[in-house]
Amino acid sequence: MAMIDRALASNATPETLERLLALQERWEASQARKAFDEAMAAAKAEIPVIAKNRTVDFTSAKGRTHYRHEDLAEIARTVNPILSKHGLSYRFRTSSVANEPVSVTCIVSHRLGYFEENTLTGPRDDSGNKNSLQQVGSTLTYLQRMTLKAALGLAAAEDDDGRRGGTDDAGNISEEQAATIRALIEETGTDIQHFCELMKVESVPELAASQYDRVIKSLEAKKRRVA
Template sequence: MNQVAQIQPQDVAAPVADPMISMIERVVLNPDADLDKLERMLAMKERMEANGARVAFARALSEARAEIPPIVKDATVDFTSNKGRTHYQHETLAGIAKVIDPILARYGLSYRFRTEQGQGGVRVTCIIAHAEGHAEETTLSGAPDSSGSKNSFQAVGSAVTYLQRYTLKAALGLSAEVDDDGQSAAPHTGASRQQHASQQQQQVSPAERASDQMITAIRKNGADAVQASPQFQQDFPRLKKEAPEFAARVEAEIETWNKANKTAPSTLVDDDEIPY
């Protein structure tokens, strides 16, 4: 005997109606409605949606950055010119993307770059966007990188890549550390630990170290408390003058903290402004 399975309908939560949409619908259906008030209500709805998107962006960025580890400096620059030898380590754009892309995607965040060239320079803008529509931009500009034996096209390409890295780092407040070829996974004892720590300190510039300390303090104590401290008021102007790219990271951290923690202004409308 065949048995007929009875499927019981499950309770499905009804979508929550937007009260602003309901008010606008009532105005549209009312032949005596004031069109001026309708336009004001539509503008108010746009402001409310934009404010909600900003809040969602700040929250997503804050949560994503809490998961992003320090970026490893996985490339070395070493060449000699008429100015002498140049030798330093840096993180690559591909290395940064490999770390941050999966984390940003989980929180609905993405980034892209806009590049402009003119008056002998290159201008790069990093655009961080959220799935709900809000986006913020960080812009840096510079001259083509003519170091080494680059031709004119290579000089522009090198400058663009450099500015992409730094605008992305500034927009997200990223910090970097030197790749120790897996040595950090091995135990360090006695003199080897001290030597390892000393090498790490020498390979990180004082400006980068100062910016990392400021960013850590902001995340721990809040931007208001850090900005009010005499030490920050003394150190930050000097950092901004000597290393603006690292100061930009600190400013981005302050802006992100403010957006995530400051109370948004009320968008409520007085009773006499809501047409029924």
């Protein structure tokens, strides 16, 4: 700004002023990015592991689905005060065109103006007896939760308030990994109940993270055989 003031005082040419203004804008953008990175690092250092406060348990033609997860309200309750403290905020942009997948973009912004976006797209949730609007709403909520977690790098674990210093045995696969396994189970015509019995779990999300690679390799081999 001092250079611009001196240029104005010395009747600099419009071209010179334009170059100085462009330099100023680049400097401000760089400072905003730096402030964003510093704020995100500070916030992530304070955000605790999110407690899984919801249980999904239903039986369909594909078998029983049973797992725990953290809902959007629990995530917001945990992260909002910390993000606000460091000048950060988030919002969602959604897209739901008829007969097309639902898309959600999470936008995390800093008070100096810099922001970053994270987008996920998914099909309408036709599980249970949802009508068309409920299918869209369920997918929107899920994608909002997942884009926010991805944007902030959040971790989730079982609520261990009653463990009193016990070891954390929450070594299960992630929801994304569970979705990948379910897709392969469906593609290969595998009976999900028989699969869970063989793996000694009640549902796919209860698989141990250490089992994931072996399960994927087995299902992909079966997929090649039935192709």
